Amino acid sequence: xxxxxxxxxxxxxxxxxxxxxxxxxxxxxxxxxxxxCYYEGYSLQAACRMCLVEVEKMPKMQxxxxxxxxxxxxxxxxxxxxxxxxxxxxxxxLTNHPLDCPVCDKGGECELQDMVFRYGxxxxxxxxxxxxxxxxxWSPVVFYDGPRCILCFRCVRVCAEGMAVGALGVINRGVTSxxxxxxxxxxxxxxxxxCIDICPVGALTSGPYRYKTRPWEMEHIGxxxxxxxxxxxxxxxVRNDEIxxxxxxxxxxxxxxxxxxxxxxxxDFTDHPERLQSPLINDGGKLEPVxxxxxxxxxxxxxxxxxxxxGKFGVIGSTRTTNEENYYLQKFARLGLGTNNIxxxxxxxxxxxxxALHGRSDVLASSAxxxxxxxxxxxxxxxxxxxxxxAFQARANHRHHGAHIYVATPREVREDSYAKLAYRAAAGQxxxxxxxxxxxxxxxxxLVIAFDDSIKGDRVGALVAFGDSLGIPVRYCCLADYSNxxxxxxxxxxxxxxxGYQRAQSPGMTATEMVAAIDLDxxxxxxxxxxxxxxxxxxxxxxxxxxxxxxxTARLADVVLPAASAYEKNGTxxxxxxxxxxxxxxxxxxxxxxxxxxMGLIGREMGLAKLLGPWFPDPVFEEIRNTVHGYKLPxxxxxxxxxxxxxxxxxxxxxxxxxxxIQSTHDNLFTSGNLGKYSRILxxxxxxxxxxxxxxxxxxxx
Ligand code: SF4
Ligand code: SF4
Ligand code: SF4
Ligand code: FES
Numbered sequence: 001x002x003x004x005x006x007x008x009x010x011x012x013x014x015x016x017x018x019x020x021x022x023x024x025x026x027x028x029x030x031x032x033x034x035x036x037c038y039y040e041g042y043s044l045q046a047a048c049r050m051c052l053v054e055v056e057k058m059p060k061m062q063x064x065x066x067x068x069x070x071x072x073x074x075x076x077x078x079x080x081x082x083x084x085x086x087x088x089x090x091x092x093x094l095t096n097h098p099l100d101c102p103v104c105d106k107g108g109e110c111e112l113q114d115m116v117f118r119y120g121x122x123x124x125x126x127x128x129x130x131x132x133x134x135x136x137x138w139s140p141v142v143f144y145d146g147p148r149c150i151l152c153f154r155c156v157r158v159c160a161e162g163m164a165v166g167a168l169g170v171i172n173r174g175v176t177s178x179x180x181x182x183x184x185x186x187x188x189x190x191x192x193x194x195c196i197d198i199c200p201v202g203a204l205t206s207g208p209y210r211y212k213t214r215p216w217e218m219e220h221i222g223x224x225x226x227x228x229x230x231x232x233x234x235x236x237x238v239r240n241d242e243i244x245x246x247x248x249x250x251x252x253x254x255x256x257x258x259x260x261x262x263x264x265x266x267x268d269f270t271d272h273p274e275r276l277q278s279p280l281i282n283d284g285g286k287l288e289p290v291x292x293x294x295x296x297x298x299x300x301x302x303x304x305x306x307x308x309x310x311g312k313f314g315v316i317g318s319t320r321t322t323n324e325e326n327y328y329l330q331k332f333a334r335l336g337l338g339t340n341n342i343x344x345x346x347x348x349x350x351x352x353x354x355x356a357l358h359g360r361s362d363v364l365a366s367s368a369x370x371x372x373x374x375x376x377x378x379x380x381x382x383x384x385x386x387x388x389x390x391a392f393q394a395r396a397n398h399r400h401h402g403a404h405i406y407v408a409t410p411r412e413v414r415e416d417s418y419a420k421l422a423y424r425a426a427a428g429q430x431x432x433x434x435x436x437x438x439x440x441x442x443x444x445x446x447l448v449i450a451f452d453d454s455i456k457g458d459r460v461g462a463l464v465a466f467g468d469s470l471g472i473p474v475r476y477c478c479l480a481d482y483s484n485x486x487x488x489x490x491x492x493x494x495x496x497x498x499x500g501y502q503r504a505q506s507p508g509m510t511a512t513e514m515v516a517a518i519d520l521d522x523x524x525x526x527x528x529x530x531x532x533x534x535x536x537x538x539x540x541x542x543x544x545x546x547x548x549x550x551x552x553t554a555r556l557a558d559v560v561l562p563a564a565s566a567y568e569k570n571g572t573x574x575x576x577x578x579x580x581x582x583x584x585x586x587x588x589x590x591x592x593x594x595x596x597x598x599m600g601l602i603g604r605e606m607g608l609a610k611l612l613g614p615w616f617p618d619p620v621f622e623e624i625r626n627t628v629h630g631y632k633l634p635x636x637x638x639x640x641x642x643x644x645x646x647x648x649x650x651x652x653x654x655x656x657x658x659x660x661x662i663q664s665t666h667d668n669l670f671t672s673g674n675l676g677k678y679s680r681i682l683x684x685x686x687x688x689x690x691x692x693x694x695x696x697x698x699x700x701x702x
Contacts, residue, residue, distance in 0.1 A: 105202050431466070
C-alpha cells in the first residue's frame, strides 16, 4: 500500500491514502462538509459548490468533493468565509426554488431543507418572479417538478452509471436547465425509482407515494423483498396497516440503497381488492366463505380419514414461503402424513451444484462477491432483468474495481456493453462459448460463475469440472427465481432430498407427477399455482390450497385457506447466494393467517401437535439451526436484520436429478410469477405492455 499522506483539517492532523478526496477524508474524521452533487460511488460533478473549503496557500476557495488530499495540505471547513460561501450557495439554489416544503413529499427528509436550517439565510436578495415550469409525469412511478430541481445531476449519474440505463439527461442552459427523460416527455427505462431515491430534494417524486403522507407519520419496518431471489432489504413505510412506500435509504441490507421496481413499488398486491380474507369451502361446485374453525376442522378430518385408510397424499410447497414454513411443511408431509410426495417449482439446479461441490469449502459465491471478486462469468441469464441486484453489484464492481465481466447468453444482454468477452450461446451450446473464453478466464486471478437453468443435471458437474480446469479459485452461484427458491431446496421441499441435502430413503412423486396422478387422495398446495393450465374441470382428488388470491389452482380447490403475505409475517428466507435474512411483519390483512400457523392448526386438529412441534417462527428456526446442515447460523446477526450465508455443501447427495423438472420462469423486471399478476404498479408500466403507443398510456401532465 502506498504511503499515507499527512494533512490537517480544522487543525486536526490526519492521514489518508493518496488520491482520497478532501470530502471523504473529512467524513472519516467525523468532520462534515455539506454536499449536494457529490455522491459516493458515482462520478464527480462539482456542480453545486456547496462543499467549498479554504485551503492554505490556495488563493480561492476549493471544492472539497473533487480535491484530493496532498502532503502538508491545511484545510479549513469552519471559517467565516466558508460559512458565508455556504449561505450564498443556498441563497442561490433557492432563487427559483418554490419553497413549498409544507406540501412537498420530501419535507422532513430533504437535504436542501436540512442545509437551509443549518447554514442558510432567512432572507433572500432574489425577489424577482421565479422561473416556473409545470410538473411532469414521466411514468406511473416517476414525476418531475422542475422548479424544485437543484441540478445536482445525481439522478442522471445513478441512471447512467448505477443502472446502465442512461434514461435521464439535461436540456436547456443556465437558469432554464431541466432534467429530461429519454423519450421526449416520458421514460422508457427500468422504472427502478433509484433516481427518485437519490434526489436530495423533492424534484423527483414517486407516483404511488406522492402526497399520501409525511415520513414521520409512518412506521418504518425493514424486511426482505418478496419478489426475486436476490433478497434485497426493503424498508416499508407503513401507516394504518397500509404499506405506503418502500426504500432502503438507511442502506441497512446486503443491497445498500439498491432496489428495483419490484422491491420499491410492487408491495401493492397486499391490498389488492381480490385478496382472499376468508376461508372458502367448495359447496356443490361453488366456493363459499366459512369460518376458520370450520375450514380447519374440515381439512383435518379429511386428511385424517385419508391417512387412516392409508390413502395417498401429495404436497406442493412454495418458493416464497419462509424457511420455517417450508421446513414445517416437509416435516408435516413426511412425519405427519407419511409421504415423500413433496415438491415445489424448481427454477435452478442447486441439488446438482451441492452434489458437484461436495467436500469443498469456500466455493459458494455471496452477493458481496459480485461486487468484490475480480471476474464474473454469467451463463444463460439476462442478468440485469432477471437478477437485478446481483447485476447492480457486478456493474458497480466493474466501475469501481475494473472487474472483468464475461457473458455467455442466448440473447443480447445489458452486460454486453461492458463485458470483456460476450458470446451468444444457444441452449445446449454454452460450453462451446466457455471454451472460447477459456484462456481469458484462466488468466483471471479468481472467478465467480453464475448460471441459470440453462445448466442443469449432469451439466452442472461438467461446469464445475470446467471451473476446476481453469486452475484459479472459482465460486459458484446457481441462479433461481423467487425470494425463497433457494430456501425451498435447502429445507427439503423435494421428493428425494431431505433438509440440508440429505438423500431421502424412498423418493416420492415430483410436482409434475402429482398433478398428472390419478390415484392421489389429497393434494395440499401451499403458495403455488401448479394447476394454472389444468382444465377447469380438473378435480380428481381432495384439494387444499393456501393462497393469497383465487388463483387458477385455488379455483379448483375443495378448501381455500387465505394466507398472509411475506410482508405480514415473521420468519427467515434464504436468497440465491444462500444468505439467510429475517422477514419482519409490517402489517396485518384481516382474515388471513401465516402459512406456518395454518399448518400448525391443521396439525393440532389432527392430533399431531406434539409430533410436529410448535408452529411459531422462532422455535422452528431453532430446530432448523440444530438439524439442517449449514444452518447453524449466529442468531444475533439474523435477529438484528443482518445476513449470514448458509453453506449446506456436505457429502455427496447421490440422487439422479431430472433436468427437465428445472424450469426458470425467466421473470423480468416487470413480472413476478403469480404474485406479479396482482401488482397494479407492475402491470401499469409502459415497459411491461406490449401493444399501446405512449399516447394511449397515462397522459403526461405538462
Ligand atoms: S427509474 Fe431508474 S431507470 Fe428510470 S430514469 Fe430513474 S434511475 Fe433511470
Ligand atoms: S432531479 Fe433531483 S437528483 Fe436530479 S438533478 Fe434535480 S435535484 Fe438533482
Ligand atoms: S432485485 Fe429482487 S429482491 Fe431486490 S428489490 Fe428487485 S425483486 Fe426485490
Ligand atoms: S458537492 Fe462539491 S460541488 Fe457539489
